[in-house]
Each structure stands twice: as C-alpha cells, then as structure tokens.
Amino acid sequence: MQNIYGGGYSDTLPTATINGQVYNIQEYETDASWGPRYDPNLMYLPWYAFDPEFSNDYLKPVPWVAPKNDVDSFFNTGVTYTNNLSVAKSFGDTNVRLSYTNTNISGIVPNSKVKKDNFSINLNSKLSEKLRAEAIMNYVHTEGFNRPEIGYGDNSVAQKFYHFGQRNLDFNKLKDYKLADGSQRTWNRSAWNDPQPLYSDNPYWTINENTSADSRQRFFGNAGLTYNLDKNFYFAGKVYADVYSQNISSRIAVGSQAISNYSIQKRTVSEFNYEGRAHYNNRFGDFSLNSFVGFNIRDNKMSVLDGTTVGGLIIPGLYNLVNGVENSLASNAESHAAVKSLFASASLGYKDMLFLEATGRNDWYSMLNDSGFYPSVTGSFVFSNVLKADWLSFGKIRAGWSSIANGGEAYIRGTYINIGSPFNGSPVYSNPNTKGNPDIKPELKITQEIGLEARLFRNRVGIDVTYYDVKSKDLIIALPTDPSTGYLFNRINAGEMTNKGIEAMVNLVPIKNDNFSWDITWNFARNRNRLVSLYEDLQNQVLTNAPFRAQLVAQVGQAYGSILGTDYVYDANGNRVVDENGFYKASEIKSLGSILPDYNMGFRNTMRYKSLSLSFLIDIQQGGKYFSTTNMWGMYSGMLEESALGGNREAGVILQGVKEDGSVNDILLDAPTWGGTYYNTVDAQNVFDASYVKLRDITLGYDLPKSIIGNAIQGIRISAFARNLFAWNLSNKGIDPENTSYGSGNIQGLEGGSLPSTRTYGINVNFKF
Numbered sequence: 001m002q003n004i005y006g007g008g009y010s011d012t013l014p015t016a017t018i019n020g021q022v023y024n025i026q027e028y029e030t031d032a033s034w035g036p037r038y039d040p041n042l043m044y045l046p047w048y049a050f051d052p053e054f055s056n057d058y059l060k061p062v063p064w065v066a067p068k069n070d071v072d073s074f075f076n077t078g079v080t081y082t083n084n085l086s087v088a089k090s091f092g093d094t095n096v097r098l099s100y101t102n103t104n105i106s107g108i109v110p111n112s113k114v115k116k117d118n119f120s121i122n123l124n125s126k127l128s129e130k131l132r133a134e135a136i137m138n139y140v141h142t143e144g145f146n147r148p149e150i151g152y153g154d155n156s157v158a159q160k161f162y163h164f165g166q167r168n169l170d171f172n173k174l175k176d177y178k179l180a181d182g183s184q185r186t187w188n189r190s191a192w193n194d195p196q197p198l199y200s201d202n203p204y205w206t207i208n209e210n211t212s213a214d215s216r217q218r219f220f221g222n223a224g225l226t227y228n229l230d231k232n233f234y235f236a237g238k239v240y241a242d243v244y245s246q247n248i249s250s251r252i253a254v255g256s257q258a259i260s261n262y263s264i265q266k267r268t269v270s271e272f273n274y275e276g277r278a279h280y281n282n283r284f285g286d287f288s289l290n291s292f293v294g295f296n297i298r299d300n301k302m303s304v305l306d307g308t309t310v311g312g313l314i315i316p317g318l319y320n321l322v323n324g325v326e327n328s329l330a331s332n333a334e335s336h337a338a339v340k341s342l343f344a345s346a347s348l349g350y351k352d353m354l355f356l357e358a359t360g361r362n363d364w365y366s367m368l369n370d371s372g373f374y375p376s377v378t379g380s381f382v383f384s385n386v387l388k389a390d391w392l393s394f395g396k397i398r399a400g401w402s403s404i405a406n407g408g409e410a411y412i413r414g415t416y417i418n419i420g421s422p423f424n425g426s427p428v429y430s431n432p433n434t435k436g437n438p439d440i441k442p443e444l445k446i447t448q449e450i451g452l453e454a455r456l457f458r459n460r461v462g463i464d465v466t467y468y469d470v471k472s473k474d475l476i477i478a479l480p481t482d483p484s485t486g487y488l489f490n491r492i493n494a495g496e497m498t499n500k501g502i503e504a505m506v507n508l509v510p511i512k513n514d515n516f517s518w519d520i521t522w523n524f525a526r527n528r529n530r531l532v533s534l535y536e537d538l539q540n541q542v543l544t545n546a547p548f549r550a551q552l553v554a555q556v557g558q559a560y561g562s563i564l565g566t567d568y569v570y571d572a573n574g575n576r577v578v579d580e581n582g583f584y585k586a587s588e589i590k591s592l593g594s595i596l597p598d599y600n601m602g603f604r605n606t607m608r609y610k611s612l613s614l615s616f617l618i619d620i621q622q623g624g625k626y627f628s629t630t631n632m633w634g635m636y637s638g639m640l641e642e643s644a645l646g647g648n649r650e651a652g653v654i655l656q657g658v659k660e661d662g663s664v665n666d667i668l669l670d671a672p673t674w675g676g677t678y679y680n681t682v683d684a685q686n687v688f689d690a691s692y693v694k695l696r697d698i699t700l701g702y703d704l705p706k707s708i709i710g711n712a713i714q715g716i717r718i719s720a721f722a723r724n725l726f727a728w729n730l731s732n733k734g735i736d737p738e739n740t741s742y743g744s745g746n747i748q749g750l751e752g753g754s755l756p757s758t759r760t761y762g763i764n765v766n767f768k769f
Contacts, residue, residue, distance in 0.1 A: 002641045004647045005038065005644060007035045013044050023044070026166075028191065030166070031188055031637065032636075032638050032672075033638040033639055034638040039065075043063060045059065046173070048185065048187075049062075068170060069170050076109070086098065086099040103117075112207070113146070119138070120136070131226070135221065139219055142214075143215050144214040146212055150754060150755065151753040152753050153753070155210050166187060178255075182317075185202060187200070188200040205255075209253035216244055222241070224238030225237050232280055244268075246267045249319075253316065253317075254317075260309075265307075272298070274299075275294060289348055291344075298338060302334065304334075308321075309324030336410060339364065339407060340363070345359040346358055359375065361373070362374075367408055368440060377401050381397050395452075400447070401448050402447045406445070408440065413438045434478050441474050446472075449469070451467070463507075467500075468499070468503075469498070471497075472499075473495070473497075475496070479491075496533050497554075506520075516609050520605055520606075521602075522603055524600075525599060531556050531557070546629055548680075549627075550563055562595075563626075567683070568684055576657035582668070587682075593624075595749030600622075605617075611705065612702050614698075615698070618695055635685075636676055636678050638675055653671065654668055689731035692737050692738070694726065697725075701720075704718065714768040715767075715768040717766045720761075720762070722759065723759070724757060
C-alpha cells in the first residue's frame with residue numbers, strides 16, 4: 001500500500017463554508033486515493049469532524065498526513081486453542097477408545113470466531129470365536145460467528161481495504177462507527193453535510209452490525225460385523241454414515257450502504273453406504289489368492305430451506321423474516337440420488353514375488369439410464385526377492401490399468417421448470433438455464449500407470465516413483481446454445497481431457513546412530529494437462545468470470561484452466577504498441593496462461609538428538625498463472641504502492657513502447673489516467689506468475705526426562721511450531737499465490753478480495769498416561 005498520497009481525485013483539497021468559516025474538506029464521496037500529497041502544514045476537516053456529539057473532533061481541522069493507525073492495525077492476532085483428551089481401555093475381548101477435542105478460534109478479523117467440539121468413540125469386540133464387531137462414531141458440533149466474507153462483495157473488508165478506499169484513514173477513528181441513535185458514521189460520506197454511505201460502510205460497522213452466524217451438527221462413522229466361516233473364508237458387512245444439519249444466517253443492518261436484509265438457510269445432507277463382502281484368502285504351495293465379491297448401496301439426500309426479507313427491514317435491529325418491508329421470500333429444494341454397485345476382486349501371488357490383481361465393478365445410477373462396468377488390472381514384481389544383494393533392502397515395480405466413472409449430479413437427465421416469486425399476485429414460471437438430457441452417460445476416466453519402489457542400503461535410501469497417463473472422456477458439460485430455444489445451455493456428453501505426469505518421493509537417512517538421526521524427504525509432482533476436444537467446433541468452455549474482466553476457461557489444445565483476456569500488442573521488434581491516447585493497445589482475447597503449475601516439490605528435514613527434535617518443510621511451486629482483481633482495482637484507485645510512482649505522481653507517466661507508426665512513445669498520462677488503464681485495457685497487466693518458495697513449517701520438540709516427570713506420567717512432550725513463516729520468489733510481493741482459489745470446485749486462479757496470509761505460531765504439550 002502507498003503512504004504518500006491521500007484520498008480523492010484532485011491534487012488539491014476542496015473547500016466548504018461552514019457556519020461562516022471556510023474550511024478545507026475532502027472528497028469523502030470518492031473511494032480512491034489519487035488525492036493531494038501528504039503535507040503536515042495542510043489542515044482539513046476529516047470525515048469524523050461533523051458529528052456534534054463527538055465534541056473533541058467537531059469542526060476541528062487536522063493535518064493532511066498518513067494515518068498513525070493504518071489498515072494493519074485493524075487486524076487482530078488470531079488465536080487457536082486446541083485441547084484433546086483421549087482414553088483407551090480393554091475389557092477382555094473388547095477394546096474402547098474415547099476422545100474429546102475442543103477447538104476455539106478467534107480470527108484475525110475482529111469479532112470473528114469459531115468453536116468446535118469433537119467427540120469420538122472407537123470400539124471393537126470379539127463376540128464369539130467367529131464373530132467380531134467394530135464401530136467408529138464421531139459427533140462434531142461447530143459454531144461460527146462472523147466468518148469474514150471473501151472476494152468481491154459489500155461485506156468484504158479486504159475488498160474495501162485493497163481495491164477501493166482512501167489511504168489517509170486512521171483506523172483508530174473508524175472504531176467510533178455509529179452515533180447514539182444507532183446510525184452509521186462512515187468515511188465514505190455522500191457529502192460533508194450528508195452522512196449516508198455512498199459506496200462503502202465503515203469496516204467496524206461491517207464487522208459489528210452486518211454479521212453472520214452458522215452452526216453445524218455432524219454425525220459420521222461406521223459399524224460392521226465380520227463372521228469367519230473358517231480360516232480362509234469370511235463375511236464382512238458395514239454401514240457407513242455421514243449426516244449433518246447446518247443453519248446459516250446473515251444480517252445487513254438498517255443504515256448500511258446496501259439494502260438492509262435478513263436471510264437464513266437450513267440445510268440437511270446425508271450419505272449412507274451399505275456394504276457387504278465375502279472374502280476368500282488361501283495359499284496353494286507357491287501361490288496365494290486374496291479375493292472378494294460384494295455389493296454397495298450409496299444413498300445421498302439433501303434438503304435446503306431458504307428465507308430472505310425483501311425491500312429492507314422495517315424495525316432496526318429486529319432480524320426476523322416478518323420484519324421485511326415487503327413479503328419475505330421462502331424457497332426450498334430437495335435432491336435424492338443413489339448408486340447401486342456389484343464388485344469383485346482377485347489377487348494372485350506367486351512366491352510373494354509376482355502379483356496380479358483384477359477387479360470389476362458395475363454401477364447402476366439413479367440419475368442415469370445407463371449402467372456401467374469398470375474393470376482394472378494391476379501387476380507387481382518384488383524383484384528384491386530375486387535379486388539378492390546387500391545394498392537392496394526392498395524393490396518392487398508395478399503397473400496398472402483402470403477404468404472408473406462419474407455419474408453426475410441428481411436429476412441430470414430431466415428438465416424441470418423454475419418456479420419464481422409471484423409478480424403482482426400471479427405465479428411466475430420459467431425454463432431453467434440448462435436443458436437436461438435423458439440420454440446422458442457417465443463420464444469415464446481411464447488410468448494407466450507404472451511405478452518403482454525401492455529401499456536401499458538397509459533402508460537408508462528410499463525411492464518411490466510413479467508415471468501416470470489419465471484419459472477422461474464423455475465429459476458432462478453444459479453446451480452453450482441459441483437462447484431462442486428457450487435455454488442457454490444443453491447438457492451433453494462431449495470432450496476428452498488427458499493428464500500425464502510423474503510423482504516421486506525420495507527418503508534419505510544420512511546419519512543414524514543411538515543419539516542422533518537425520519531424515520530427509522523430497523517429493524516432486526509434475527502434471528501435464530491438455531483438453532483434447534470439446535464438442536464439434538467448440539473451442540472454449542467458460543468455467544467462470546473474474547469481476548468485470550477476465551475469464552477462466554477450458555480451451556481446446558491448452559491446459560485446463562486457461563485465463564482468457566487481452567494481451568499487449570507488439571510490433572515486429574517486440575516493442576509494446578500504444579494507441580493515439582498513449583494507452584497500451586490491447587490484443588484480441590487470447591490465452592494468458594494456465595492456472596496449473598509446471599511442478600510442485602517439497603523438502604522435509606527432521607533431525608533428532610536424544611530427546612530433542614527439529615523438523616522443517618520447504619515447499620516450492622514453479623509456474624502457473626493467476627489473475628489479480630486486487631492489482632486491477634488497487635492500481636485503478638491509487639491504493640497500491642506501485643501507483644505512487646515512487647512519490648512522483650505529479651510528473652505523470654509515459655508508457656514504455658512505440659506508437660503505431662513506430663516512433664518512440666512520448667504521450668504523457670497523468671497518474672489517475674495511467675492507473676485507470678489497469679482496468680478495461682490490457683488484462684495481462686494483472687496476470688502474475690504463481691511460483692513461490694515457502695518455509696511451510698518448523699517444529700522444535702523436546703521429551704522431558706523421567707528424572708523430571710517421575711513415574712506417575714509415562715511421558716510429557718513439549719513442542720513449539722511455526723507455519724507459513726516466509727515466502728520468496730513471488731511475482732507480486734503483496735499477494736500469496738495460494739490465496740487465489742475459493743471453494744472446492746474449479747474456481748481457481750482468480751484472486752480478489754482475499755485476506756492477508758497469516759503466520760502461525762504455537763505450542764503443544766502432550767501428556768501420556
């Protein structure tokens with residue numbers, strides 16, 4: 001962030017006559033920082049000088065200087081407390097383990113917190129000589145309050161801090177965010193005599209008044225029986241369950257920049273798997289056989305109930321659906337999907353050296369017409385059993401081929417009418433955006449891989465390398481179609497995608513003796529992705545759009561997740577070309593790179609000396625791209641350090657390049673105009689390399705000696721740790737490339753409104769009884 005210029009668009013402060021006196025005021029309504037250079041001799045009335053009840057500030061000019069309490073003072077030091085107690089006990093043929101974990105988190109954003117309680121029980125019992133029972137049950141209760149909004153939104157404080165704003169704001173003054181009557185005090189006044197927020201709420205109003213809350217109760221676990229007919233043949237049956245209910249509410253207070261609102265959502269999700277297997281294992285001389293057949297029934301259900309007020313709230317502070325200006329809206333949805341499967345597996349071994357395994361699975365999908373059969377074959381050779389050498393502790397090569405499928409989401413075959421909100425008392429119905437397809441088929445993924453695993457020199461060196469080749473076809477996509485059909489998309493099977501790559505791990509033990517050991521682990525992963533085809537002549541499939549500009553697409557012939565946007569225009573000599581206004585010319589829409597990295601790797605070092613241990617991990621990512629909305633808007637609005645032009649905005653900017661006639665560019669741009677070119681001209685200005693080198697974590701641990709703890713306790717271990725300590729090799733030093741993806745889907749590589757990355761420091765104390 002720059003600390004040389006304040007808020008506004010003019011290099012001089014405006015004036016206003018108040019009570020017969022002329023004052024310098026500020027462009028309170030402007031959410032940008034292209035204002036005058038800071039000058040301690042320049043006095044003005046700040047945003048908080050117009051409320052008589054704050055008598056110490058009322059109509060009192062202050063110097064035009066950088067704030068003593070900048071944006072970093074807004075954030076707290078986040079604290080996480082985790083306490084765990086576990087007890088294990090055996091009662092004859094029954095073993096029981098109970099565990100309770102309590103976690104309390106206070107976030108870096110004030111007034112945000114999460115509390116989690118986790119109860120678990122693990123038991124197994126020998127009911128008879130042939131029958132065993134086992135069960136694992138977990139209950140997790142999570143309460144979240146005011147989890148920060150991430151991204152580009154009204155309640156995203158990060159968006160207000162780094163995209164738009166005024167750099168002269170003192171956050172200590174912002175803490176007085178409301179008047180005695182409950183109305184908001186914001187820096188972004190509509191005018192000096194109009195306190196209504198124009199674009200931005202006071203951030204302390206956001207975190208204290210526009211709050212959210214969520215709670216979730218989750219039960220998950222499994223229970224099963226195993227019955228042994230004899231030493232070779234047994235039956236096993238299990239039920240797996242994962243059920244949770246979640247309530248989410250959000251508030252926008254009366255007096256906010258956005259329309260006041262209250263919304264709630266209640267969601268219930270469940271997945272049950274019922275599985276039965278019959279196993280037969282035996283040895284026949286040099287041969288071994290491990291086999292089973294079985295079935296699985298998977299049942300997924302979800303129900304959602306939403307409610308929201310309309311037109312604002314009537315009574316401030318009353319958050320209830322009956323408090324809406326207009327009739328509140330309610331909607332509900334349910335889904336139910338199931339997959340029924342039969343499967344079998346047989347693994348044949350020879351002298352514990354050669355192994356051949358074959359599997360087959362047939363799935364019947366409730367959401368599809370077609371069933372599918374998916375086989376696999378795997379072979380391995382333990383060559384260390386043949387090649388007898390002192391230096392070879394273990395060695396195996398393996399190869400495999402498999403076919404698996406994905407059946408898609410529930411109701412994917414059908415086309416169901418949308419029921420909208422009534423209009424003037426009349427019902428509203430419409431087609432969905434996407435037309436279903438009754439003939440849709442499962443997506444199919446075919447994998448081939450080969451690998452080598454070896455341990456050498458009495459396990460001092462370990463190697464595990466895998467090469468894979470994955471082909472995905474019959475992808476389920478939404479194909480854009482002519483809107484005159486009544487739909488925007490048709491659901492079809494189309495396309496083919498390949499992934500080829502290598503994964504490797506090397507373990508080294510350079511030193512190992514009674515007092516000291518040193519372990520090194522290196523891992524490496526490289527994947528080459530390519531979208532081979534989509535559908536007929538379709539070349540791009542839009543995955544999502546960045547706010548206002550770039551797109552994330554699947555592009556034929558390119559790696560999945562290409563960033564589409566405009567690039568610079570270059571002449572024959574490689575010079576950037578500017579137009580008649582002195583702006584960089586923008587190319588046609590093209591690929592600006594893929595979000596996928598060239599490779600990832602890490603180094604873990606662990607050293608132990610007697611009771612003391614030290615471990616640290618270095619993570620490296622090379623390549624990949626991301627589009628930064630923060631850079632685009634932060635430069636547009638004069639917030640970022642680069643926008644200060646080293647403290648010489650007054651000189652303006654001449655972009656390095658040539659005019660269309662080939663002559664050197666000499667067109668001078670004023671600073672705000674230059675900053676504005678980061679939006680809506682050349683998108684490549686906001687695309688950065690996603691490479692990084694990180695000190696991911698470091699841990700120092702010590703086992704207290706028996707001479708200190710005595711015999712009442714088996715052991716006490718104290719460890720101190722730190723995570724995400726340092727990052728190097730960043731293309732944009734203000735943005736963490738790992739903060740450029742949100743959610744669990746394919747929305748990656750588009751950064752915007754993310755909170756700062758955090759370092760974590762902590763202490764663990766473990767008691768063993």
